Amino acid sequence: MKLQRTNRLRALAAGALAVSGALVLTACGSDDNTGNGGAAEKAVNNIKCDGQGNLLASGSSAQKNAMDVWVRNYQAACEQTQINYKPTGSGAGVQEFLQGKTAFAGTDSALEPGEVKQSKKVCKKGQGIDLPMVGGxxxxxxxxxxxxxxxxxxxxxxxxxxxxxxxxxxxxxxxxxxxxxxxxxxxxxxxxxxxxxxxxxxxxxxxxxxxxxxxxxxxxxxxxxxxxxxxxxxxxxxxxxxxxxxxxxxxxxxxxxxxxxxxxxxxxxxxxxxxxxxxxxxxIAEAEIVGKGKDLTLELNYQTKAEGAYPMVLVTYEVVCDTGNAKETLPATKSFLKYAASEDGQKALAEIDYAPMPDEIISKVRKTIDGLA
CATH class of the missing domain: 3.40.190.10 (Periplasmic binding protein-like II)
Incomplete structure (x- = not known):
C-alpha cells in the first residue's frame, strides 16, 4: 500500500541574529566580586531581565535556530544584555566551556564522566551540569x-x-x-x-x-x-x-x-x-532522568515501536556550573536560561520545528536554574 503522508515543511520564522560589539567574558569560577554591575532587575513582556553586559556561549548547531529566536526575543526585552551564541558544534562548545571561555555551552550529548571531572576546575566548589532545554x-x-x-x-x-x-x-x-x-x-x-x-x-x-x-x-x-x-x-x-x-x-x-x-x-x-x-x-516523553544531583541527563528510548513515536531524536542540553559561575555573568545567565525554560520560551520552539520539553522535565529544569550560584 502506498505510503500516504506529506512532509510538513515550512519556512522558518527566525533569521540569524547579528550581535555586534566586543565580547568580554570572565570564566566560570572567577574571583571577581563586582556583582552584576548594578543593573536593575526588571520584567518586560514576561521576561525577567537581570544583569548586563556580554554573554558568550557556543556549542550545538542543532539548536542554532532556537537560540536565534530566544536571543532575539530576550534582547528585545533586555537591552542591557548582549548574547552571542556561536554554533561551533557540541564538542567544541563543551571544550570552550571547560576552558572557562563561555558562560554556558550547548551540547546534544550529556557531559561524559571525564568532562564532569574537568569541569570541577572551572566551576569552583561545583561542577558542570546538563539542563535539557531543546528537543526535536x-x-x-x-x-x-x-x-x-x-x-x-x-x-x-x-x-x-x-x-x-x-x-x-x-x-x-x-x-x-x-x-x-x-x-x-x-x-x-x-x-x-x-x-x-x-x-x-x-x-x-x-x-x-x-x-x-x-x-x-x-x-x-x-x-x-x-x-x-x-x-x-x-x-x-x-x-x-x-x-x-x-x-x-x-x-x-x-x-x-x-x-x-x-x-x-x-x-x-x-x-x-x-x-x-x-x-x-x-x-522524548518516554525518556528517563538518569543524572545525579542537579544534573538532568536523560536516557532516550531509541527502540520504541509506539504508534506515531519518532525515535531518532536528540535533546540539547545547556551546560552550566551548578555553583561557581562567574558573579559578573551569573545574573544574566540565569535570566536568559529562565526565559528559555519558561512557558513562552518553550512555546517558541514549537513554532520553528523543535519539540518543547515535557512538563515534568522542564519543571525540574526551571527549579535547577533558580538554584544556580
Missing part, C-alpha cells in the same frame, strides 16, 4: 527529484551511511518503497566533519535499532567508512540540497528551512513515522 527529531533529508515519499528503516539507513548500499534502486530500498519510482542514481551520504552531538545521537539510534548493521560505537566523531563530510548541520543541509542523490542528517528545522524532504522511519509500528515535532515529543 533528527531529520534524514534527501535529494531525489520525483520521489516525494520515502520510508527507510534503521538497518537500511545504517547500510547507506556505511557505504554498503550505494544506489537508490537498491533492493532493500525498493522493498520499503514498492510504489516509488526509484532511480539508479548514486547515493551521496553526507555526515558531519566536526565533533557533533547530532552525530552522537544519530549513531546511538543506528547502534540501538540496528546493531547487526551498525557496528560502530556511538560517538560525536564520525566513525563509518566512506561518505562525504561537511561542517555543522547547515553544511550538511546545504550539500544535500545542492547534490542530486544526496542524503544527510540534521535537525528538522534545517530540512524545513531549506525545503528538503525528510525520510519517514519504518520503526515496526503500523505505519512509517514522519519526522515531526509532535512525533518526536512522543518519543
Amino acid at each position: 527529531p533528527i531529520a534524514v533529508g534527501y535529494n531525489l527529484p520525483g520521489v516525494e515519499d520515502l520510508a527507510l528503516d534503521a538497518e537500511t539507513l545504517a547500510k547507506i551511511f556505511d557505504s554498503k548500499i550505494k544506489t537508490w534502486d537498491d533492493p532493500a530500498i525498493k522493498k520499503l518503497n514498492p510504489d516509488a519510482d526509484l532511480p539508479s542514481t548514486k547515493i551521496q551520504a553526507f555526515h558531519r566533519s566536526d565533533d557533533s552531538g547530532t552525530t552522537d545521537n544519530f549513531t546511538k539510534y543506528l547502534n540501538s535499532a540496528a546493531p547487526d548493521a551498525w557496528k560502530y560505537e556511538p560517538a560525536k566523531k564520525w566513525a563509518a567508512k566512506g561518505g562525504q563530510s561537511a561542517s555543522g548541520s547547515s553544511g550538511v543541509a546545504t550539500n544535500v540540497k545542492q547534490n542530486e542523490g544526496a542524503i544527510g542528517y540534521f535537525e528538522l528545522s534545517y530540512a524545513s528551512g531549506n525545503n528538503i524532504p525528510a525520510v519517514a522511519l519504518d520503526t515496526g509500528a503500523g505505519e512509517p513515522v514522519e519526522a515531526t515535532t509532535a512525533n518526536a515529543s512522543k518519543a
